[in-house]
Amino acid sequence: MTPAPGSSSAALLDAASLRTAGRQPPAVFRVQLADGRSLHMLRTLRVLPGRRIVGQALLDGKLVLAKLFVDKHSARNQTREWQGITRLATAGIPTPAPLFHAGLANGGHMLAIDYLTNAETLLEVWRRTASPLPGAPRDLALLQSAFALLGKLHHARLSHDDLHLGNFLQTPDALLLIDGDAVRQHATLEDKTAARDLGMLFAQLPRSWKPHFPDLLNAYATAAGRQPERAVLDRAMDSEARWRLRDYLDKCGRDCTLFRVRKRFRRFEAVWRAQSEDIDTVINTLDQAIDNGQLLKRGNTCTVASVDAGGLAVVIKRYNRKSLGHALSRLWRPSRGWHSWREGHRLRLFGIPTPAPLAIVEERWGPLRGRAWLINARCTGTDLLSLLDADLPPPPPIAAALQTLFSTLHREHISHGDLKATNLLWDGEQIQVIDLDAMKQHHSASSHTRAWARDRARLLRNWPTDSALHDWLDRALPAGVRHK
Structure with missing residues (x-):
């Protein structure tokens, strides 16, 4: 039976036992603070095994977001987190209010910030509401608010070392920035640092959003009062995108949070x-x-x-x-x-x-x-060979999805290797790409050009050369070795 919130029957743990709990500490537990009070953890939200536990907790009867630092660097990490949060608050950057920090009995440290009951991360909002097609007005407004908040942060001569959509918090009234551990203060914020932060945030977005990046950069520049030199920004965006890809592909082969x-x-x-x-x-x-x-x-x-x-x-x-x-x-x-x-x-x-x-x-x-x-x-969609009529151009929703899909694949130098119409499934909103055994992202432009020409020709071969659908695809797809 799960103990009631705040119940003294919840297990009393210390930093050492939390370190050894791995990814699955008890659902409900207590820790004793150095001053003798107890913090009652009600629900864990994030666990970094052996290092940090973040969750919803009760402290002196108040609902808080608690961060427990349990490794040997707990004092340093708690101090850096607290300093970052207070810097955000002092600069007027919306962030949950810092409330309290203290040591734990028998080692370890904690801090508490205001718990916002009606808040979601921007990542959660994005996954729930984003349109399949890039640039939808509501999605654009949501992302512009995040880039404007970053501009405000830079205007205050602060930077953030870990910008991703999960570190923005959306409430009914405002967008907030979190994770004080990643906040740094600068006497002068250099273009290189500003560009790195922008590159990190741009790297979180689907590659199909690239044509809309100027709109997001304008939102940033309006709030920041400036923007990095274009060449510096381009290098940073490329570097951050490549780093994120390497990091993610590495994670899919090793034990980690995901x-x-x-x-x-x-x-x-x-x-x-x-x-x-x-x-x-x-x-x-x-x-x-x-x-x-x-x-x-x-x-x-x-x-x-x-x-x-x-x-x-x-x-x-x-x-x-x-x-x-x-x-x-x-x-x-x-x-x-x-x-x-x-x-x-x-x-x-x-x-x-x-x-x-x-x-x-x-x-x-x-x-x-x-x-x-x-x-x-399992994808419940219908393959394009069965779905589309060779005598007609594709219906507008499918046409738009095809253009977005192939312009993104082409821009990112990705070839499929077996681009039959049966490997493209329409699920009612998007075209799902399946059978990825021969898929490749090319580092050589010439290699990609040859592979794209083969992909393009393979897709067109699904329909008669004199059909309306073949003609539409030949004109709509990114250029390759075009059918004569």
Whole structure:
């Protein structure tokens, strides 16, 4: 039975026990402050294992947001967080009010800020309300408010080392900035620092939003009273975008907040942590799940089935071995399942629609790789070959989605490798890209040009050359080797 809020029956923990609790400290617990009072944690919101726990808590009967620092650097981290919050408040930057900070009994430190009951992170708002197509007026206004707040921060000669949508807090009345640990004060804010912050924030947005970046930069410049030199900003934006991509793709192969990764001599598995409970219902019986599911494809190199995983609709794709020679040729290389797993996360990071990659499992013999199983969320869309009429241009919503999709892929130098119309699914709002086994982001312009020409030609071959749909696509898609 869960103790009642503020109940003295909740477990009394100290910094040492919280350090060893890993990712799952008790749902409800108490800590004793150095002055003898107790803080009652009611609900954890974020856990950095062994370092920090953030949650909703009661202190002296008041509901607060508490941050518990439990590692050996707790005093330094608490001081830096408190200083950052007070700098924001002093400069008039909207942020939850700082309330109290203190040491914990037996080591560790804490601080408390005002708990806002009607607040969501900007990331949560964005995920819930953003339009599938970039530039929608409501979405643009939401992002402009964040860039204007950054401009106000820079006008106050403050910077922020960790700008992402989760560090903006939306209330019915205002947009607030949080995470004082990342706030720095400057005698003079240099262009390089301002550009870095802007680059970080731009890097959080879908790549399809690039044409609207000038509108966001104008909102920033109006509030800041200036903007960095263009060349400096361009370098910073490119650097931050590349760093975020590297960091995210690295995370999808190691145990972290987003992914649960288990490595054994005979098996490797990576699971999207938010869906791990559902995935765990099938992850140890994948072949049986495929056999019991709805078979979608049975080929020499792969078998695909639609499966129910704990109430979650998924598609499992098993990468088979055609022969001994085929198996030996793949032993030292990353599996096609692993490649598709990474490319799926690349597309999702870029804001390019594709069914969510939920898990990858590989047979291993130490460094050698065997079969692989990829688990994706099921997309209920209809493929474009079945949906579109060759005698007509695509309907306006699909036409707009096609233009956004292909202009983004082309701008980011991404080729699909097998761009059949059956690999593009319309779900009623967006075009979902599937079958990513041969997808690649090119570093060479010439390599991309050749690959894009092949993709473009492959898509056009789905319809007769004299059809209205073929003609519309040939004119609407980014230029390549155009049909004559």
